Amino acid sequence: MFMNLKQITLLLASLGLLLGLDSCHLLKGGGGSDELDPVRTNKDTVKTIVDNGYKPEITNRDSLRNIKPDTIVWQDTLQESQFKQIIVEYRKIGQQPIIKDTLGWIDYAGTIYEGNPNQMRQAEMKEQYTLTIMLPFLANKYYKNEIPLRSLRAVEYYEGVELALDSLQKTKLALKVQVFDTEASESKIDSLLKSKSLAESDVILGPVSSKLLQKTANFGRDSGIMVVSPFNNNPRVTENNIFYLQLNPGYPVHYQHMGAFLAQGIETPAELKYRIKKQNLLIVGQERDSNAVRELLAAYQKGKNDLDAQIPSYLSPNNGLSIANIQKKLSKDALNIIIIPSHRSESFVFAALRELHSLVDRVEKGKGYEFLVIGMPQWKYYERINYDYYENLRLHFSDALFVQEDSREAKAFIKKYKQRYGIAPREFAYMGYDATLYLGKMLEKYGTGFPEHFHEAPYLGLQTRFYIEEVIEERPLLENEEIIEKPLINRFENQFVHFLQFKDYQLRPLSIFISKLQEEIEAQQKED
Structure with missing residues (x-):
């Protein structure tokens, strides 16, 4: 897959800085003058x-x-x-x-x-802030005017960044933006982390891969510089790091929302209500999904306020699944809600959906089984699975990313993107736009101390919402010659996910379930 010539020309013009370590541009604004109380050190x-x-x-x-x-x-x-x-x-x-x-x-x-x-080091309001962006553009791999597929995520993400910077021109924020090509190279990252440019950053957005992100996150922790993961959702990149923000929720967040979703109760689809009055829950996965099952059940029990609440499960020891293993746990007289918290193996998901689909009678529906499958966001990238499976099994899943393209804001963004780059935006462009606009507004409002105010400023974006919370983990600490468990902040992480359903062969937001989290954000947005 390659980009068209107009997109390439415009991008390379805007990224003339790709091969130069000191390249940057300024977003000019009025700046700020208020000072915050000191909270951090040097x-x-x-x-x-x-x-x-x-x-x-x-x-x-x-x-x-x-x-x-x-x-x-x-x-x-x-x-x-x-x-x-x-x-x-x-x-x-x-x-x-x-x-x-x-x-x-x-x-x-x-x-x-x-x-x-x-x-010590103070959280301050500055006349100008420095945002450093580190993405794998792989400019050293370009051939003539062709941008390779491996660069596409970074290229599209940065296109969204550029449109966000245009929007921030209308604010009082003065922003210096530095953009570096990591080349997906460890040695390049090591070199950048030793540079004066990074040491002068107020916020670092990127890099992408877990290994390079870990190095940068640890640099941020040691330097007191906020490092923001643009779309990596690995929750184990860094530890005990109050200078690390993960914008894309990790799978544990999805499991928590799934459990709450199930505990609240799923409304039986309208076309089944007249003949099906019961629901039957079953978790299907692989043995390596056991941690996911535990987290999902814990959230389910919390939502039910019942520590003894259980959901039956079957975990396959391999990538296959025989319907004989689970059929005895299904019912023709109930809506069978099958939760499959698997995302590592497309082969297993394909096998599971194929076997379930074999029990659906599309001609005489009363003779077959009725299903509602809850899956994972990774499934939308799968290529082997027949979409008939998604449709007939009534697929639902949580996802941090979804654009309501008929909204006024989305239409305006799509129009601007097409005018500049000649094609319609894809999800990484929306991600770059939302992240840059959010960080810019936080810097403008709170200065370098904006992490102290995450809970005060939920953000409604084009594709997602940012509802940032501390991820707290118990750690053993030695105190008065005794080892005790103490809660420590591991990182900050976005806690918002959409719930989507596959209906009429397209994804739609789920109107049945609106989480308390979503309601709180919407209320906050109305107040603002």
Whole structure:
């Protein structure tokens, strides 16, 4: 698949910077002047890294010399907020009141900083911010005017970025944008991470692959720079990192919403209500989907408010599935709701849908089985599966990405995109547009401290909504010579997903189910 000549010419004109490390352009605006309270530090004051949560004391201080015999000094760590602990020193001299002194603080990456945290790196409103974009354009692989398929995601994503920058011109935001071609190369990323350009960034958008993203996320954590994953949904890219934002929800988020969806109850399709009054739930997957099944069941039990609530399941030991393995768990007198939380193997999904479809009697419907299958967003990219399976099995699935193309906003975007690039936009262009517009508006409103305000600013985009929450995980920490579990922020992640159904051979938003999350976002948007 190649792009047309108009798109290539316009893109290469806008990406003349691809091969130059220092290339950038400015989005001019009015800037801002308000200052926020200091909340972050500069890594220049880092003294040591704490392994496994152990926190060494800071005791090498002049003030501890020549202590009088009746003076007692001790230290402790206090949880100031979800982002940091404060290292404090207490001093009791005779009958005098206890004196408290702040020695330093510890972030959730386990890094110790000496001094008062209010004198460290500040979240600030700037006259100009720097947004760095790192994508695998693979310009070194171009042949004449042909852009290879491997570059297409990055190219289309950046086209969306450009249209978002046009929109931000109407705001007061002053933005310096740096764009780098990662070439999908580890050595190129290593070189970029050592450059002055990245050190001066306020936000880094990219890269894409998990390995390169991990290096960049760890750089962001050590440097206090927010790194945003544009579309990688791997939840294990980095750990204990309050400077990492994952815009594309990971599969665990989908499982949580699936469980809540099932707990709330699925309305029987209108064409079946007159003859089917019962529903029969069954999970079908592979043995390697066992973690997904556990997460889905946990969300189902939470939604039901019943820890004993169960859904029967069958997990295949291989890529195949025989209907004989599950038919005894099906019912002709009920709507069989089959949940298949599999996304790694198209072969297995194909086999499962083929076997279920074999039980559908499209001529005499009362003699066959009726199904509603709940699947995964990855299925929309599958090429082997007959769409008749999706239609006749009433496929539903969650997806972070869906465009209502007949909306006024989408029509305006499609028109602008076609005028500039000569073709209709695809999903990566929408992703680039939504992400850039969101980050730009957050910088304009909150400055470099915008991560502190994620919960205050849900965002309604063309293709998705951003409802960002902290992902909290329990970690073992050593405290007072005792190992205890403490909640730590692992990362920030978008928690929004659409629910879609395959009907009349096209995807449609599901009107039956509107999650509480969606309602909250819509209410917030109306207030704004």
